[in-house]
Amino acid sequence: MNIVIVEDHPLVVQGLVSVLTLECDFEIKGVCSNTLEGIELIRTKHPDIVLIDLRLGKESGLDIIRAVKELNIDSKFIILTSSVSYLDFMMAEELGAEGYVLKESLPEELIYAIRVVGRGRKYYDPELLDYKLKKDENNYNDKLTSREWEVLRKLSLGLNNQQIANKLFISENTVKKHMSQILAKLGLHDRTQAALYVKNLEIVKH
Structure with missing residues (x-):
């Protein structure tokens, strides 16, 4: 598998290169440290896997995913980060990231994640999923009616709102009021994030 690394910390880059080059079927096609270089490197190299730091200085690695997806390049993306923020994870998934791995993970876990994503599946760090499960179990019952x-x-x-109204035998206006309350209580921005919230909760429960 051909791999591109987008990471702005030299020591992290060195560690990644040292670990990944030990795998005979991995080939690192390039390394860069910001969004513009990342987009150009992916556009020219068309790697199978892109490892992206979530935060590149003042820039966001998510902007690379957004831009590359618009170019219809088939590269798969794994976020490599120290962040266990629920919203960071949700935004990454919404944009199409196939993997989310914490920098604290063991090298074997990263290698496993790359192979899983390379086979067309998704991989999310177990620590993140455990965190999400505890967070959601503690919060959603208390916050939502x-x-x-x-x-x-x-x-x-x-x-949609009308279909929900029909299913629950309430008015569409009532559904809209409930949706406003849900978004406010959970700190979400829109319906897409709300839908992802439930789907991710179901993932960690099963």
Whole structure:
């Protein structure tokens, strides 16, 4: 597999290169440290896997994913980060990142993640999923009413407001009010993030 690394910490880069070059089927096609160089490197090399630091100085690695997806390049993306922020993870997944690995992980785990993503599957760091499960179990029951939770679950199935209203035998205006309350209580920005919230919760529960 051909790999590109986008990371702005030289010591981290050195460690990644040392670990990955030990694998006979891995080939590092390039290393860079900012978004513009990252986009250009991916555009010219078309790597199988791109390892991207979530935060590149004042820039965001997510901007690279967004730009490359628009170019219809088939590279797969693994976020390599120290952040266990729920919103960081959710934004990465929403943009199409296939992997999310913490920098504290063992080298074997990163190698495993690369192989899993390379086979077309997704890989999320177990520590992150454990964190999410505890966070969500502690928070969502306390924050949401039973009706709000029902609305959220229907939203995650892809239903629009009118369809949710029909399913729950309430008015569309009531659904809209519930959605506003849900977004505010969970600190989410829009319906897409709310739907991802439920789907990610279901992932960690199963």
